[in-house]
Amino acid sequence: MLKGKNVILGISASIAAYKSAFICRELIKKGANVKVLMTPDSAQFVTPLTFSTLSKNPVYSAYADAETGEWNNHVALAKWADLFILAPATQNTLAKMASGVCDNLLLATYFSMANQVYFAPAMDLDMFKHKANQDNIKKLQTYGNVLIPAERGALASGLVGEGRMAEVSNILKAVEQKDAFWSDKSVLVTAGPTHEAIDPVRFIGNRSSGKMGYALAIQLEQRGAKVHLISGPNNLEDPKVFQHIKVVSAADMDDACSKLFPKMDLTIMAAAVADYAPKTVTAKKIKKEATDKVSIELASTIDILKKLGGLKKEHQRLVGFALETDSELANAKRKLERKNLDIIVLNSLQNKGAGFENDTNQITIIDKNNKQTDFELKNKDEVAVDILNHIQSQW
Numbered sequence: 477m478l479k480g481k482n483v484i485l486g487i488s489a490s491i492a493a494y495k496s497a498f499i500c501r502e503l504i505k506k507g508a509n510v511k512v513l514m515t516p517d518s519a520q521f522v523t524p525l526t527f528s529t530l531s532k533n534p535v536y537s538a539y540a541d542a543e544t545g546e547w548n549n550h551v552a553l554a555k556w557a558d559l560f561i562l563a564p565a566t567q568n569t570l571a572k573m574a575s576g577v578c579d580n581l582l583l584a585t586y587f588s589m590a591n592q593v594y595f596a597p598a599m600d601l602d603m604f605k606h607k608a609n610q611d612n613i614k615k616l617q618t619y620g621n622v623l624i625p626a627e628r629g630a631l632a633s634g635l636v637g638e639g640r641m642a643e644v645s646n647i648l649k650a651v652e653q654k655d656a657f658w659s660d661k662s663v664l665v666t667a668g669p670t671h672e673a674i675d676p677v678r679f680i681g682n683r684s685s686g687k688m689g690y691a692l693a694i695q696l697e698q699r700g701a702k703v704h705l706i707s708g709p710n711n712l713e714d715p716k717v718f719q720h721i722k723v724v725s726a727a728d729m730d731d732a733c734s735k736l737f738p739k740m741d742l743t744i745m746a747a748a749v750a751d752y753a754p755k756t757v758t759a760k761k762i763k764k765e766a767t768d769k770v771s772i773e774l775a776s777t778i779d780i781l782k783k784l785g786g787l788k789k790e791h792q793r794l795v796g797f798a799l800e801t802d803s804e805l806a807n808a809k810r811k812l813e814r815k816n817l818d819i820i821v822l823n824s825l826q827n828k829g830a831g832f833e834n835d836t837n838q839i840t841i842i843d844k845n846n847k848q849t850d851f852e853l854k855n856k857d858e859v860a861v862d863i864l865n866h867i868q869s870q871w
Contacts, residue, residue: 477652477659477700479507484557485527486582489517490564491632492598492641497522499563499644500530506648511536511553513582515569539581550581554588558698561651562586563624564598564641567609573621574612590857591698594651596624596642600631604639620865624650657868659700664736664743665693668708670726672753674772677761684748686710688797688837691860692744693717699864704740706732708747726750726777737784742867744795745781746821753777785816795819795867801826808842819843819870821863828853841866 483503487496496512503510512527514537524535536548554560562569562582569583573595578584586593595616603609604626617623624647629640642650667689671679686707693705694715703717706729714720723729726749737743752774762770781796788794796817798808801824808822822840838853841863851862 477506477656478503478648481508481558482556483508483510484513484553484560484585485510485531486513486560486562486565486586487518487522487527488515488562488564488566488569488582489521490566490598490641491521492564493518493521495641495644496563497526497530499561499647500527502644502648504530504532509533511556513537513553513585515580515582536581539584548581550584551588553585554590557589558591559651560586560589560591560593561596561647562594563596563647565595567597567599567603567606567612570595570597570609570612570616574615590855590861591695592861593621594624594647595621596647597626597639598641599626599639600633601635601637601639604637620861622650656700657871658696661701661741662704662739663696663701664704664706664733664740665689665696666706666708666729666733666745666747666749667693668710668712669748670708670729670750670777671724672726672750672777673757674754675758675761680750680753680774681709682748682750684708684710686712686747687835687856688859689744689746690715691856692746692863695857695860695864701742704736706736706747708749726753726780730778730780730783733780733784737787740792742793742795743784744863745784746797748797748799749780750777779815781817782815788816793818793867793871795821795863798822800824805840805842805848808840809846812842812844817844819867839863843870 510531512535668686669682669684671681696703704719706721755773755775804824812820837859841849
């Protein structure tokens with residue numbers, strides 16, 4: 477499951493840092509590409525040389541090389557990584573992650589991560605049990621970070637109890653099990669707009685860029701799912717997924733979805749399919765000088781989402797999107813029920829930075845029990861992580 481994955485191994489200042497060398501070695505043995513990030517104080521417990529030797533990569537701990545002035549780009553590191561494992565995770569580093577404090581390269585990289593983050597706490601018994609620490613751990617989980625639980629055992633203080641960092645085998649097992657959830661799943665994602673022809677030149681469309689659907693497809697592929705992407709016309713770079721089908725019209729998308737849907741475990745309909753199409757398409761371009769007025773009669777396109785909701789089997793999950801301008805929650809809840817969805821993702825054009833054409837989105841997820849989860853404005857890559865984490869927690 478880890479073969480070919482790009483992994484950041486983060487190390488904070490704990491005596492448990494000696495175990496991180498074994499984590500690094502096992503990741504390499506499993507075929508992962510590893511880069512190590514260390515907090516400045518963690519070098520008092522284990523040397524960077526150990527990790528550079530094991531990983532065959534430089535070890536990063538400062539924003540820049542003091543001698544050369546070369547910048548260690550935390551954004552580039554975060555984009556390189558398929559996943560981030562923080563082990564050990566000290567109380568100090570967890571508190572900063574939970575509260576937004578960013579005072580070293582490891583934290584700057586964490587806050588730039590769009591992909592999955594795992595953390596393995598390591599601290600003494602009373603520190604671990606303290607309410608502030610437990611609140612921070614819970615808070616980080618609400619951000620979509622995956623807790624690798626601390627274990628009970630002998631601690632550095634001489635006490636025996638909970639707070640010991642999970643054993644190396646259990647850390648690797650937790651990471652591989654998370655991927656294992658998706659590895660046997662076939663997932664259909666739709667993305668982008670549809671274009672409904674008026675004549676050979678003109679069409680009716682919408683402002684959907686396809687970015688949200690593509691971000692979901694990329695995230696799913698990275699998590700090991702077998703991704704089938706159906707996309708309408710867009711200007712995005714094609715992602716590397718199991719199958720990519722390009723369509724133009726709502727009828728094309730309906731045909732492609734109908735063929736694939738029965739074989740899918742999960743279908744996420746992120747595409748903005750046109751609701752109407754010209755009833756008649758002229759064979760030749762309509763000339764402007766031929767007439768001052770043109771009337772185009774429109775007919776409803778097929779409601780693909782409702783059709784799939786009627787075909788859905790018990791083992792299948794169906795996720796829809798709702799982009800609203802007014803009565804957002806009421807309209808989204810009606811759509812959820814009317815189309816037999818498991819989850820609906822609501823975004824409102826009243827929220828600045830949300831909706832079509834933006835790199836960001838602000839969503840609310842509603843499930844079929846009417847439980848509502850609100851999220852802050854985020855990059856669409858991060859929104860994709862939130863959506864998939866929510867789907868997995870509900871499955």
